[in-house]
Amino acid sequence: MVEKFREDSLDLEEYISHNIKSSKPKGLLKCVQCGMCTSVCPAAQHSNYNPRSMVECVLEGDTAVIEDEDIWYCFYCYTCHSICPADNSPCEVNQVLRQIAVDKGIADDHLIPFLGFGDSFLNHGIGGIPENFFPEMKEDIGDDWWDFKTHLDDVRNHLGLDPVFPSEEAIVEVSTILKSCGFEDRINKIRNHHKDED
Numbered sequence: 001m002v003e004k005f006r007e008d009s010l011d012l013e014e015y016i017s018h019n020i021k022s023s024k025p026k027g028l029l030k031c032v033q034c035g036m037c038t039s040v041c042p043a044a045q046h047s048n049y050n051p052r053s054m055v056e057c058v059l060e061g062d063t064a065v066i067e068d069e070d071i072w073y074c075f076y077c078y079t080c081h082s083i084c085p086a087d088n089s090p091c092e093v094n095q096v097l098r099q100i101a102v103d104k105g106i107a108d109d110h111l112i113p114f115l116g117f118g119d120s121f122l123n124h125g126i127g128g129i130p131e132n133f134f135p136e137m138k139e140d141i142g143d144d145w146w147d148f149k150t151h152l153d154d155v156r157n158h159l160g161l162d163p164v165f166p167s168e169e170a171i172v173e174v175s176t177i178l179k180s181c182g183f184e185d186r187i188n189k190i191r192n193h194h195k196d197e198d
């Protein structure tokens, strides 16, 4: 279980090193501020987000970075992770920072549009694009996509394929796992917190 970040008692860099999941925790300490991560970062090319300076803030213990809206431009492509000469992963540093922001209740606006992904896993046992994105996708991709999307079962049936959703048994299994690990509680908490703020 990951402990909550407490600004009064925990060092930001120490906390992030401890909670990084898959890259080398010591990589963060080896950052030489070369800026290669920023030079390859697609998000940095189209926003003010800067993974190198995000890492610098962490190493300097500047907790204001947790509230920096720019950290939400990262979309976890892991390019920085692959290129860093110090085995650091700005991508995963970003993930822990966002997690702290979620725990602090300051990330609702970034999370609410995506809660439908969680609902899809809970209710259908599979990820699916939430309906709130449909109008924009229809506009971007066009009517052919919409036609395909709304007749997917017919297309699969015509091709002799099983329905796209998993079996009832699999749905119950996935849902049980997500409930037991606290996933459902978490998304409900975010939703309720957002409603209370409205």
Ligand code: SF4
Pocket: 030, 031, 032, 033, 034, 035, 036, 037, 038, 051, 052, 055, 083, 084, 085, 086, 087, 088, 089, 090
């Ligand atoms: S995280 Fe890696 S690539 Fe980015 S500035 Fe530090 S050492 Fe360079």
Ligand code: SF4
Pocket: 037, 040, 041, 042, 043, 044, 051, 073, 074, 075, 076, 077, 078, 079, 080, 081, 090, 091, 094
């Ligand atoms: S994972 Fe995030 S920080 Fe790293 S290169 Fe991709 S968008 Fe940039």
